[in-house]
Amino acid sequence: DVKVTQSSRYLVKRTGEKVFLECVQDMDHENMFWYRQDPGLGLRLIYFSYDVKMKEKGDIPEGYSVSREKKERFSLILESASTNQTSMYLCASTIRGEQFFGPGTRLTVL
Amino acid sequence: AQTVTQSQPEMSVQEAETVTLSCTYDTSESDYYLFWYKQPPSRQMILVIRQEAYKQQNATENRFSVNFQKAAKSFSLKISDSQLGDAAMYFCAYLTGTASKLTFGTGTRLQVTL
Numbered sequence: 001d002v003k004v005t006q007s008s009r010y011l012v013k014r015t016g017e018k019v020f021l022e023c024v025q026d027m028d029h030e031n032m033f034w035y036r037q038d039p040g041l042g043l044r045l046i047y048f049s050y051d052v053k054m055k056e057k058g059d060i061p062e063g064y065s066v067s068r069e070k071k072e073r074f075s076l077i078l079e080s081a082s083t084n085q086t087s088m089y090l091c092a093s094t095i096r097g098e099q100f101f102g103p104g105t106r107l108t109v110l
Numbered sequence: 111a112q113t114v115t116q117s118q119p120e121m122s123v124q125e126a127e128t129v130t131l132s133c134t135y136d137t138s139e140s141d142y143y144l145f146w147y148k149q150p151p152s153r154q155m156i157l158v159i160r161q162e163a164y165k166q167q168n169a170t171e172n173r174f175s176v177n178f179q180k181a182a183k184s185f186s187l188k189i190s191d192s193q194l195g196d197a198a199m200y201f202c203a204y205l206t207g208t209a210s211k212l213t214f215g216t217g218t219r220l221q222v223t224l
Contacts, residue, residue: 042216101155
């Protein structure tokens with residue numbers, strides 16, 4: 001079974017802090033994604049990566065950056081967290097069009 | 111840009127009954143995939159069913175089936191013999207392109223009652 005794990009299920013940070021969310025997949029997938037999920041808005045793509053050190057902006061990249069130094073790991077970085085980044089963050093990896101999701105990280109920024 | 115619309119924010123169904131969740135999408139592409147994902151409360155998102163646009167036959171997975179109307183750009187999910195474990199958020203999603211980027215609808219929360 002494909003496994004996608006995320007470093008934290010729940011996270012509370014203060015405004016202005018630098019926040020790292022990590023995602024690891026164990027199936028050698030090339031494509032990985034970061035979404036945020038908000039009620040009434042569905043899932044919106046923040047960034048994605050189709051290979052090591054390769055990244056592309058999604059629909060809502062402002063305020064975020066990513067890092068992919070190894071194929072299995074894709075990190076989402078909030079350089080200076082703000083209250084409007086309070087959300088559920090989902091990581092996914094994909095093969096043959098099907099995306100496999102991690103359990104999500106619920107981030108609260110105070 | 112592609113858009114996916116789920117017009118039913120919430121639906122309710124009695125156990126053992128059938129329910130249909132609606133989804134429409136907008137695209138100018140001819141080759142794409144459509145998916146229904148399920149997100150149970152506090153649990154991981156999982157794939158329910160997928161449909162390739164070039165296939166005319168509607169996909170079926172046990173109690174889950176789709177009604178894919180390509181000309182109308184409609185992709186509804188039918189759940190037969192509903193069970194309590196079907197209670198979840200359901201997301202319709204569209205995929206095209208080599209990067210496997212998904213566009214999601216806003217979701218439908220399905221409640222299953224006794």
